[in-house]
């Protein structure tokens with residue numbers, strides 16, 4: 001976009017911004033950023049500038065430290081669109097940064113609050129793909145002969161306990177070596193992933209693998225940062241699930257195996273108590289019914305979804321509570337998002 005043409009010398013443009021100091025640069029920056037018609041953009045920028053400036057004031061941020069920060073961000077940008085040696089998908093380092101700083105989970109909690117009893121969300125991660133095959137219930141979604149087989153028998157219900165038919169469920173996990181299919185450079189078709197539809201009883205079931213723990217991609221600046229922070233880069237064993245149907249709040253979640261050494265120190269903060277599960281072993285009757293060997297690992301899970309309306313109402317209620325708690329009173333919600341109330 002071309003810049004606006006140079007103006008004739010007919011007085012200053014915008015508010016006076018002379019002699020900016022540590023103490024007045026913030027309101028002045030916010031003033032000059034507040035010329036857009038877009039109230040939400042103006043509000044976001046005003047809060048971002050406030051927190052960024054406070055961060056610098058509070059930490060007495062040194063120029064060298066900020067340059068290191070900028071170099072870190074440049075490093076994240078450079079590695080972003082590359083096909084990485086850990087994945088043949090583009091791997092977004094900034095998403096990894098958001099995940100490892102806990103921001104991704106925080107946003108999911110804010111945007112998809114759950115009433116008691118509903119299944120909680122977890123982090124999406126970078127390994128969901130759009131080429132997973134649609135499989136019939138009962139199908140095998142792995143081609144890894146080395147893994148420990150696991151039968152999963154699940155239901156999807158609403159908060160009143162009614163089954164939900166026709167939910168599209170994306171399921172993905174690593175192979176037994178702790179790699180997603182896209183992390184293998186010789187991948188020529190999807191594996192350890194599928195899409196299923198819930199039946200009239202809200203049921204779906206599949207044959208997969210007992211999940212294993214694995215490290216998140218750590219070949220970039222985020223991996224180096226974790227190392228500098230004395231953090232490990234492991235995720236506890238889990239299977240990802242994503243539920244979608246018109247009128248229902250999209251649920252992105254995962255189930256985590258109890259007792260995993262990384263259960264309480266997940267590199268991306270995805271674990272919630274309600275998502276930690278115990279595996280069982282398939283008995284003789286279930287083995288015959290589902291066509292697996294007796295003694296196979298068994299995952300049983302009932303997922304509970306909320307409607308879009310339920311989620312929006314809860315989200316508004318919690319937003320109002322949170323803003324009041326923060327002492328931010330002159331705000332209103334527009335499209336479920338706060339903006340200054342100038343009326």
Ligand code: BEZ
Nearest residue numbers: 099124125126127216268
């Ligand atoms: C994952 O579970 O696949 C994942 C999540 C966040 C970052 C990296 C990986």
Ligand code: FE
Nearest residue numbers: 125127238240
């Ligand atoms: Fe994962």
